[in-house]
Amino acid sequence: MTRTTKIVGVGAVLAILLVGIPALINISGRWDLYYTLTSVALLSIASGGVWLTFYIGRINIGQGAYALMGGYVSAILVVKYGVSFWLTLPIAGLFCGAVSVLIGIPILRLRGVYFAMITLVLTEVARLSMLALPITNGAKGITNIPLPGAVEVFGLTLIPDFATLSNAKPAFYYLSIVLMILCFAGLYRLVNSRLGKLCRSLQQNEELASSIGVNIAYLRVVAYVISSFLGGIGGATFAAISQSVYPSSFTIADSINFMLNCFLGGLGYVFGPMLGTLVLYFGWDLLFQTGEFQLLIFSTVLIALILALPNGLLSLRFSKAGKESVGRE
Amino acid sequence: MSELLQVIGLTKRFGGLTAVNNVSFSVQEHEILSVIGPNGAGKSTLFKLIASFLRTSGGEVRFRGERISNLAPHITARKGIVRTFQETTIFKGMTVRENVVIAHHLRSKASLFGFFIESPAAARDEQEFGRSADQILEFLDLGEIKNEVASNLPQGHLRALGIAIGLSTDPTVLLLDEPFAGMNHDETRRAVEMVRSVRDRGVTLLLVEHDMSAVMKISDRIVVLNFGEKIAEGTPEEIQSNESVIEAYLGIEDESIGL
Ligand SMILES: Nc1ncnc2c1ncn2[C@@H]1O[C@H](COP(=O)(O)OP(=O)(O)O)[C@@H](O)[C@H]1O
Ligand SMILES: [Mg+2]
Numbered sequence: 001m002t003r004t005t006k007i008v009g010v011g012a013v014l015a016i017l018l019v020g021i022p023a024l025i026n027i028s029g030r031w032d033l034y035y036t037l038t039s040v041a042l043l044s045i046a047s048g049g050v051w052l053t054f055y056i057g058r059i060n061i062g063q064g065a066y067a068l069m070g071g072y073v074s075a076i077l078v079v080k081y082g083v084s085f086w087l088t089l090p091i092a093g094l095f096c097g098a099v100s101v102l103i104g105i106p107i108l109r110l111r112g113v114y115f116a117m118i119t120l121v122l123t124e125v126a127r128l129s130m131l132a133l134p135i136t137n138g139a140k141g142i143t144n145i146p147l148p149g150a151v152e153v154f155g156l157t158l159i160p161d162f163a164t165l166s167n168a169k170p171a172f173y174y175l176s177i178v179l180m181i182l183c184f185a186g187l188y189r190l191v192n193s194r195l196g197k198l199c200r201s202l203q204q205n206e207e208l209a210s211s212i213g214v215n216i217a218y219l220r221v222v223a224y225v226i227s228s229f230l231g232g233i234g235g236a237t238f239a240a241i242s243q244s245v246y247p248s249s250f251t252i253a254d255s256i257n258f259m260l261n262c263f264l265g266g267l268g269y270v271f272g273p274m275l276g277t278l279v280l281y282f283g284w285d286l287l288f289q290t291g292e293f294q295l296l297i298f299s300t301v302l303i304a305l306i307l308a309l310p311n312g313l314l315s316l317r318f319s320k321a322g323k324e325s326v327g328r329e
Numbered sequence: 330m331s332e333l334l335q336v337i338g339l340t341k342r343f344g345g346l347t348a349v350n351n352v353s354f355s356v357q358e359h360e361i362l363s364v365i366g367p368n369g370a371g372k373s374t375l376f377k378l379i380a381s382f383l384r385t386s387g388g389e390v391r392f393r394g395e396r397i398s399n400l401a402p403h404i405t406a407r408k409g410i411v412r413t414f415q416e417t418t419i420f421k422g423m424t425v426r427e428n429v430v431i432a433h434h435l436r437s438k439a440s441l442f443g444f445f446i447e448s449p450a451a452a453r454d455e456q457e458f459g460r461s462a463d464q465i466l467e468f469l470d471l472g473e474i475k476n477e478v479a480s481n482l483p484q485g486h487l488r489a490l491g492i493a494i495g496l497s498t499d500p501t502v503l504l505l506d507e508p509f510a511g512m513n514h515d516e517t518r519r520a521v522e523m524v525r526s527v528r529d530r531g532v533t534l535l536l537v538e539h540d541m542s543a544v545m546k547i548s549d550r551i552v553v554l555n556f557g558e559k560i561a562e563g564t565p566e567e568i569q570s571n572e573s574v575i576e577a578y579l580g581i582e583d584e585s586i587g588l
Contacts (some may be wrong), residue, residue, distance in 0.1 A: 193451075212401040
């Protein structure tokens, strides 16, 4: 791809996301799509984090824990301490990142199924902690979280108070889309820099990586922290949109979905989790009419898809271009 | 000549099994020293101990007089002691050139964050590594196949790639574990030349190898292990006429040690 086609492509995608889709929604009057697409954007941010841990060769089924944690950190700061949501957003991400250092250092030595199992348990531990901690208000959760307030610099309103808007849905849509764009632009940059090569060297052979001087323990933690940061950001924004957070806001099922989004989109492609989330989310919704068969049909189609396209949906597009994919070992 | 590497009373126990038992020898600068011995003698374990891939149970390794045993592998590598693997170990999903470029990581001056934002230092590194990688690939006759994905390569090329990876780290001491395994006669001959020219670049080489004719041709000195213990040390001629070596290899075909 030449530089110009790249710029045009990126421009087109941005235009569709920020102008095209809102215009279509306005014309068609399908306002519910705002909520759906906002959710997809936020879930794909969390999935993007999971994808990064896949990229260093770890199966991460624990992202729900960080999404939940991020949601609570933001909610508690907003409700109990009156901190602006905009400030709590990075704080939630950083908090999750910090916690993931403590958790990551011991568990990232594990590989394969062992790491996967531990992370799975992590989600449940997070849920139980939110039930039990004095500050999280138990099963009742934290509700009536005020909408994000205004951001003003020298009297200039950069972001209006969401509560003053007649409809906050488009505002949340723009917020989530911008976050998603930032997240995936960052991941894209990371993967295409030498840092990404180092991550791939971990995925393919940790022993060899360390013998060429890569500090594998450190790099693993760095990747996991970025992953958890993204989980926290996604969770915090979700809490702001639904104006509530409960211990069951993110469960093991969500953690598994984050992982499936990555599988479905393609582990070798940085935009895989975005596509995977979109397809999985809409696929699930479309099957709603099938009632009790929803899960059965959904799972069958999913298994078939993963068997037919082991490198994910995006491999359809890239296999012709000769771009080699990354195996999952 | 000076003593570059000293192995002093090195011991490794796996549960009840003593894989390396009180082994001592030293390595001179710029020499090619081979470690031989029957299967299971502890050769690979010895290399892993020297490169800090295993913790010692006793004894120590000194590099230029400084104790280097029981460090993390990447730290030992940064000090200039780099090991290749008995099992051909490469980054399978990368191209030959990508393998060699990434192996330059040790030489890089930029930080992880520098790589992310493509700082001037990172850009300089990247350019220099590409150039050096191309040189190494030419040097090892891999230039033609540099854009092949490594998992598609035949044995001979894989071994050469393993050596290329080792060389890219700009090692002071390179430990090669069975670099000629799986090669045919012709490939071995070329690989022996290759190892010699690596030494001529100023690298000190430690070698584990089963191909005895290659070992006898290439080595300045040889250390013989049997059941984890050093039973002999000397020049190829001394080793070929050593009683206990012949005894250790009895029961194995005589040819296998080139007697
Ligand atoms: N990680 C390990 N755990 C237990 N035993 C091991 C381990 N690695 C090697 N051994 C044992 O140590 C002995 C020496 O092995 P090794 O160093 O691989 O021999 P060589 O390379 O000379 O063939 C063998 O008996 C082997 O089974
Ligand atoms: Mg061995």
